Amino acid sequence: MTNATLIIHPADTVAVALADLHPGEEVRVGDGSIAVRDTIPAGHKIARVAHACGSRVIKYGCPIGHAAIPIAAGQWVHSHNLATDLASVIDYEYAPRQSAPAARSACTATFSGYLRDDGNAGVRNELWVIPTVGCVNGVARSLAQAATRIDGIDGVHAFTHPHGCSQLGDDQRATQRILAGLVRHPNAGGVLVVGLGCENNNIAEFRSTMDAEARANTMVRPYGRHDDDRVRFLSCQDVPDEVSAGAALLRDLARHAGRFTRTQVPLSLLKVGVKCGGSDAFSGITANPVVGAVADRIIAGGGTVILTEVPEMFGAEHLLLNRCATPGVFSEAVEMINGFKRFFARHGQPIYENPSPGNRAGGITTLEEKSLGCTQKAGFGTVEAVLEYGGRAEAPGLNLLSGPGNDIIATTALAAAGAQVVLFTTGRGTPLGGPVPAIKIASTSALATRKPGWVDFNAGALLEGSTQKALVDNLFAHLIAVASGAATTRNERNDCREIAILKDGVTL
Numbered sequence: 001m002t003n004a005t006l007i008i009h010p011a012d013t014v015a016v017a018l019a020d021l022h023p024g025e026e027v028r029v030g031d032g033s034i035a036v037r038d039t040i041p042a043g044h045k046i047a048r049v050a051h052a053c054g055s056r057v058i059k060y061g062c063p064i065g066h067a068a069i070p071i072a073a074g075q076w077v078h079s080h081n082l083a084t085d086l087a088s089v090i091d092y093e094y095a096p097r098q099s100a101p102a103a104r105s106a107c108t109a110t111f112s113g114y115l116r117d118d119g120n121a122g123v124r125n126e127l128w129v130i131p132t133v134g135c136v137n138g139v140a141r142s143l144a145q146a147a148t149r150i151d152g153i154d155g156v157h158a159f160t161h162p163h164g165c166s167q168l169g170d171d172q173r174a175t176q177r178i179l180a181g182l183v184r185h186p187n188a189g190g191v192l193v194v195g196l197g198c199e200n201n202n203i204a205e206f207r208s209t210m211d212a213e214a215r216a217n218t219m220v221r222p223y224g225r226h227d228d229d230r231v232r233f234l235s236c237q238d239v240p241d242e243v244s245a246g247a248a249l250l251r252d253l254a255r256h257a258g259r260f261t262r263t264q265v266p267l268s269l270l271k272v273g274v275k276c277g278g279s280d281a282f283s284g285i286t287a288n289p290v291v292g293a294v295a296d297r298i299i300a301g302g303g304t305v306i307l308t309e310v311p312e313m314f315g316a317e318h319l320l321l322n323r324c325a326t327p328g329v330f331s332e333a334v335e336m337i338n339g340f341k342r343f344f345a346r347h348g349q350p351i352y353e354n355p356s357p358g359n360r361a362g363g364i365t366t367l368e369e370k371s372l373g374c375t376q377k378a379g380f381g382t383v384e385a386v387l388e389y390g391g392r393a394e395a396p397g398l399n400l401l402s403g404p405g406n407d408i409i410a411t412t413a414l415a416a417a418g419a420q421v422v423l424f425t426t427g428r429g430t431p432l433g434g435p436v437p438a439i440k441i442a443s444t445s446a447l448a449t450r451k452p453g454w455v456d457f458n459a460g461a462l463l464e465g466s467t468q469k470a471l472v473d474n475l476f477a478h479l480i481a482v483a484s485g486a487a488t489t490r491n492e493r494n495d496c497r498e499i500a501i502l503k504d505g506v507t508l
Contacts, residue, residue: 003028005046006463008285009061014045014077016281016363018463021046038076043281043363043427045077057082060284062316064369077365084352084366086315088345089338094330097322107301109476111270112262112484113420114189117227121269122186123420123437123483125260127156127253129192129246130182132206133164133199136236140194143246152258153189154485156250159435159499165199171505172200176209177390178501181416183210183231184392187436189257190230192249197237207233229256262485267301270483271393273414273422274307274377275438277407279355280362280427282443284373287425287459291441293472294423294479295379295398304393306417307378308401308410310340314351315368316375320400324383332386336402343504358428377425389502393418407432408500415499421483423475429454433491435499437482440490441475456490 005015007030015029021040026033029048040046051057051067057077058064068083075081113121127147129140137160144158159182163175179201183191195203232249236242274291276283295305313320317337324330344351355364364370384397390413393399403413411434414422420436427443429451442448444460457475462468481487491497 005029006285007048008059011058011061013047013049013051013056013058015048016285017042017044017046034074037072037074040076041363045082045281045363045365047071047073047075047077049073056085059369060372062368062372064315064372065366078363079360079365082365084315084368086352086367088351089341092318092321092330092334092337094324094327095322096324096330107267107297109267109297109301109480110264111267111480112486113265113269114186114260115263115265116186116260117230120186120418121265121420122189122260123270123485124154124187125152125189125257126154126187127190127192127250127257128182128185128188128435129156129158129194129250130179131158131160131164132179132193132195132201132203134160134162135165135196135199136194136242137161139236139242139246142243143192143194143250146243146247147250147254150254150258153254157435157497159497161499161501163501163503164201165196166508167200168506168508171503173209174390174504175501176201176206178412178416178499179206180210181390181392181418182435182499185415185418185420185435187420189260190250190253191232192246192253193231193233194242194246195233195235197235203233203235267298267303268396269303270298270301271304271306271418271420272298272479273411273417273419273436274305275309275407275410275414275422276312276374276377276425277432278426278428278430279359279364279370279373280443281364281373282362282460282463283425283427284369284376285443286462287427287441287443288373288376290459290462290468290471290475291377291423291425292379293468294476295377296381297472297476299379299381299397302396304396304399304418305378305381306387306393306399306401306414306419307375308403308413309374309405310336310402311344311351311367312371312374312405313337314341314371315366316371319372319375320378320383323381323398325397329383329386333383333400336386336400340402362427377423387417389413391417404502406500408434408498409502411438412499412501421479423479425459426455431491431494431496433489433494433496433498435497437489438491439475439479439482453494454490
């Protein structure tokens with residue numbers, strides 16, 4: 001008899017196959033055993049008990065859907081016999097529960113960062129070239145490529161995108177807010193904003209939007225707004241040779257950025273985004289809980305953790321709503337959840353059109369199941385703030401950021417919100433990067449072995465005898481090393497650095 005299954009929670013009516021199971025095998029499940037009735041791939045679910053049609057299927061101690069047909073003990077539980085219970089907009093009640101992160105005084109870690117003039121800290125000292133409009137993407141790339149090696153600068157990077165013209169209303173404002181968040185980002189010691197001149201999001205309009213946003217939020221120090229040493233602007237239609245003009249501005253920015261050196265700063269200046277992509281059924285068992293424990297440690301040191309991917313909260317949102325700090329934060333979180341459901345409805349799409357094909361192949365059947373695994377990477381801290389898409393995290397602790405689950409859009413939004421590093425868990429692997437270092441955390445040793453050029457950390461060791469505490473200690477130490485410049489991430493070494501912006505509006 002093999003021990004090839006795992007029960008996550010005592011109340012679960014399914015177990016997870018740790019290896020491929022075959023009909024006729026007898027496998028140990030908890031204190032008992034079950035005869036396997038179907039071929040069940042590793043990571044997929046085996047029924048611990050019989051389920052009548054319509055009865056709830058429990059995993060992570062919570063419902064992940066209902067049996068669409070009768071399911072016998074020992075059968076494979078997946079898309080052919082498990083259906084979602086998700087509904088549309090829901091009325092929620094505020095039922096606060098005590099969060100349980102470690103006391104803040106228990107974590108006194110520091111990191112070696114670049115302390116900026118406004119009191120924020122960068123984990124890199126880079127020059128960023130940011131186009132206001134897709135028409136000048138080629139110019140931005142040429143400028144960055146021509147200035148790749150500058151003493152005292154960690155890199156020169158252009159973050160191109162297809163937006164900035166022919167947009168209207170809230171759609172254009174969302175683009176402007178994301179780009180403004182990148183302009184203000186402390187990982188950039190200098191920023192060159194490149195415009196064309198005739199676009200909707202022209203430089204004058206973009207600067208005006210940044211200034212208005214800063215005036216509307218007096219808590220936010222408008223980093224870079226009037227700092228002509230750190231942020232320069234180039235309108236390509238206004239100069240004879242945009243390449244030589246841009247190169248001269250980058251040289252000035254490099255001189256400014258070169259005056260910064262690393263110094264020890266408190267963990268309270270660290271903002272970390274948490275993200276998952278290409279998940280499998282082990283993501284919610286290994287990688288996400290390990291990241292969640294690291295998130296608690298960051299918060300314990302006074303730092304900030306940012307969770308996005310709102311559609312991947314559906315079905316597990318109660319675990320976050322019950323940890324909101326105040327009724328006001330709770331109301332904002334409810335509006336974020338229900339607002340995203342209304343967004344789906346406006347486009348005629350069901351809210352449960354997730355997981356992805358890769359998720360399903362990896363053993364995740366319903367959105368509830370995916371969400372219960374995904375939300376674990378936020379840890380157990382109190383939800384201190386809810387941010388609109390394009391918003392910036394200012395409140396220490398756990399922040400919820402409105403945005404989709406799409407990997408590159410979510411990673412961009414986390415950076416624009418101020419995250420200097422992203423902890424990115426994956427069960428199937430992805431080379432994707434973003435504007436900031438992304439530490440890729442594999443859910444299984446098989447993935448870490450198969451894709452060493454993508455993976456930075458192996459949380460799959462949790463299934464092979466390593467303790468969660470040891471993995472959390474090691475991942476936290478690696479995070480501090482990356483933040484301090486003592487280590488780089490795979491996406492940095494592979495030069496995988498992209499941005500994407502959510503498009504939701506009319507294009508002229």
